[in-house]
Amino acid sequence: MTTRRKFLTAGAATGAAALAAPAVHAQDQIKWRMQTYAGPALAEHVIKPAIDMFNKIAGDRMQIELFFADQLVPTGELFRAMQRGTIDAVQSDDDSMASPTEVTVFGGYFPFASRYSLDVPVLFNQYGLKDIWEEEYAKVGIQHISAGAWDPCHFATKDPINSLADLQGKRVFTFPTAGRFLSQFGVVPVTLPWEDIEVAVQTGELDGVAWSGITEDYTVGWADVTNYFLTNNISGAWAGSFFANMDRWNELPEDLQTLFRVCCDQSHYYRQWWYWGGEASLRVNGTKMQLTTIPDAEWATVEAAARVFWDEIAAESETKAKVVSIIKQYNADMEKAGRPYRYT
Numbered sequence: 001m002t003t004r005r006k007f008l009t010a011g012a013a014t015g016a017a018a019l020a021a022p023a024v025h026a027q028d029q030i031k032w033r034m035q036t037y038a039g040p041a042l043a044e045h046v047i048k049p050a051i052d053m054f055n056k057i058a059g060d061r062m063q064i065e066l067f068f069a070d071q072l073v074p075t076g077e078l079f080r081a082m083q084r085g086t087i088d089a090v091q092s093d094d095d096s097m098a099s100p101t102e103v104t105v106f107g108g109y110f111p112f113a114s115r116y117s118l119d120v121p122v123l124f125n126q127y128g129l130k131d132i133w134e135e136e137y138a139k140v141g142i143q144h145i146s147a148g149a150w151d152p153c154h155f156a157t158k159d160p161i162n163s164l165a166d167l168q169g170k171r172v173f174t175f176p177t178a179g180r181f182l183s184q185f186g187v188v189p190v191t192l193p194w195e196d197i198e199v200a201v202q203t204g205e206l207d208g209v210a211w212s213g214i215t216e217d218y219t220v221g222w223a224d225v226t227n228y229f230l231t232n233n234i235s236g237a238w239a240g241s242f243f244a245n246m247d248r249w250n251e252l253p254e255d256l257q258t259l260f261r262v263c264c265d266q267s268h269y270y271r272q273w274w275y276w277g278g279e280a281s282l283r284v285n286g287t288k289m290q291l292t293t294i295p296d297a298e299w300a301t302v303e304a305a306a307r308v309f310w311d312e313i314a315a316e317s318e319t320k321a322k323v324v325s326i327i328k329q330y331n332a333d334m335e336k337a338g339r340p341y342r343y344t
Contacts, residue, residue, distance in 0.1 A: 030062040030256070032088035032248065035078060037096060037240070039069045039194055041220050045274055046150065047091050050267035054259060062256055064089070069194040076191075082245050083141055089244040095177050101136040102319035106327075108175040109153040109235040111306040113327045115334070115342065117237040117272055120149035127326050132319065133241070143249040146261060148268030150238035151275040153178060155230040156217045157208030158201065160292050164302070173197050174210040178234060181309050182210065185302070201225040210234070214286065215278030223288040231283070231293045234302065242267075 036047045043066070051066045073081045078097035081087045090097065094107025106113070114120055124130040124147045137144040155161055157170065168186035172179075179189025187210070192200055200206040202225050209222055213233070217223040242264045249257065283291060314324035334341040 029060055030252070032062070032064045033067065033072070033086075034064050034089040034091070035067040035069075035072050035081075035087050036090070037069055037075055037078070037092040037194070039220060042216060043068050045219065046271060047267060049270060050263040053266060054263040057259060057263075058256060062252075075194065079142075082243060085245050085248065087245075088248045089242065091240065091242050093175070093238060093240040095175050098176075099137075099142075100140060102317050103133055103136050103323060105177050105313055105320065106323055107177075107239055107241070109178045109238055110327070111178070111181045111234050111309055112303055113235060113331075114149070114239070115236040115331075117149035117151075117276060119330070119334075120147065120237050120239045121268065123326065123330055127330050129323065129326060132323060136319065137243065138246070141246045143244045143246050145242040145244060145249075146264040146268065147239060147241040148264075148271065149275075150240055150271055151213030151215055151279065152233040152237060153210055153235045154213055154233045155208055155210045155228075156212075156214075156222055156226040156289065157228050157230070158226055159207065160228045160290070161230045161294065162292050163294055164298055170207040171205070172208050172210050173200070173206055178210060181234070181306065184305060198222060198225055212238075213275065213279050214282045214289070215275050218278075218282055218286065218288065223286070226289060228292050229283075229289040231291055232299050232302075234306070 034051065036043050038046050048066060051064050055063050067087075069075060072087060075092065075096055076098050078087070078090050078092055079099045082090045092107075094101065094104040096108055098104070099107070114123070124133070130144075130147065133144045133147065153174075155167075155172070157172075159166070159170075161167060161170075164185055167182070169188060170186070171188045171190050172182070173192060174182065174187075174189050176189075176191075179187070183189060190200075190206055192206075197206065197209060197211075198221050201208065201222070208226055209217075212220075212222075214223070214229055217226065217229065223229075242260075244260075252260070310324050310327065314321040331342075
């Protein structure tokens with residue numbers, strides 16, 4: 001039996017040891033700032049659910065504060081801000097945030113590289129683009145976390161587009177590479193802050209947008225200021241990614257890195273069905289824009305011009321040539337596979 005004397009002696013020793021031991025504090029909560037390319041209405045779908053999920057699961061260990069398009073820095077400065085550590089993470093395409101990498105031109109809408117949204121994750125995860133992107137961004141101090149698909153690229157305009165001739169002189173808000181490609185058809189690419197686009201269309205500064213599909217047009221208000229939606233698209237899916245400052249990423253415990261990746265994947269999944277269903281439903285049931293179409297035979301000249309454009313890009317560097325080669329091989333495989341992968 002333990003005597004009273006032994007109990008008091010043991011208690012005194014335990015107390016002394018506790019006093020002598022250094023104080024142990026709970027780990028400080030990790031806080032990140034993340035900015036998306038999307039404005040508030042669009043962010044409600046393309047990013048906020050995933051970040052809310054992350055914050056709920058991470059709890060006291062880590063919280064991510066989400067900022068919308070141009071809220072902390074202009075979209076064109078997102079990369080530099082993340083590289084400097086002003087922002088810890090970014091959701092964007094490579095093209096519009098002006099990444100200084102060899103793969104930047106392929107972000108956003110690279111003309112006709114994809115026909116459907118599932119093409120993007122397959123290109124990255126099964127055809128090798130993921131490894132190329134990670135290597136290119138590691139060179140500039142950025143962790144490329146995950147790439148996924150958004151909506152296709154269509155014209156939403158104030159005047160109807162029924163032929164290529166109707167594109168002549170149209171001032172259009174679009175992505176840098178898409179604008180570079182479309183300029184050969186008379187399109188005048190215009191760069192403005194995302195939040196200014198609706199007013200710019202209303203005032204006549206812009207004739208339309210070639211930035212999204214019909215789901216986004218309705219979600220962000222562009223369907224309220226444009227009258228027509230062109231069913232032809234120059235790309236089946238926007239290619240965007242999640243990025244993080246490399247130092248901040250490496251500071252995270254492995255389980256939080258894994259949690260962030262899982263939430264990114266959840267975001268990719270959400271967008272797959274949200275956009276896919278919306279594009280069809282709003283074409284059929286939408287009331288704000290009239291659908292127009294350029295005949296297939298005429299539109300085929302645009303597709304042919306895209307292949308020439310691919311070769312021009314490939315000639316710029318070895319890395320770009322490698323990416324173009326993968327895109328060509330993938331599309332050739334899909335065409336050989338036939339329906340439902342490609343329609344001939």
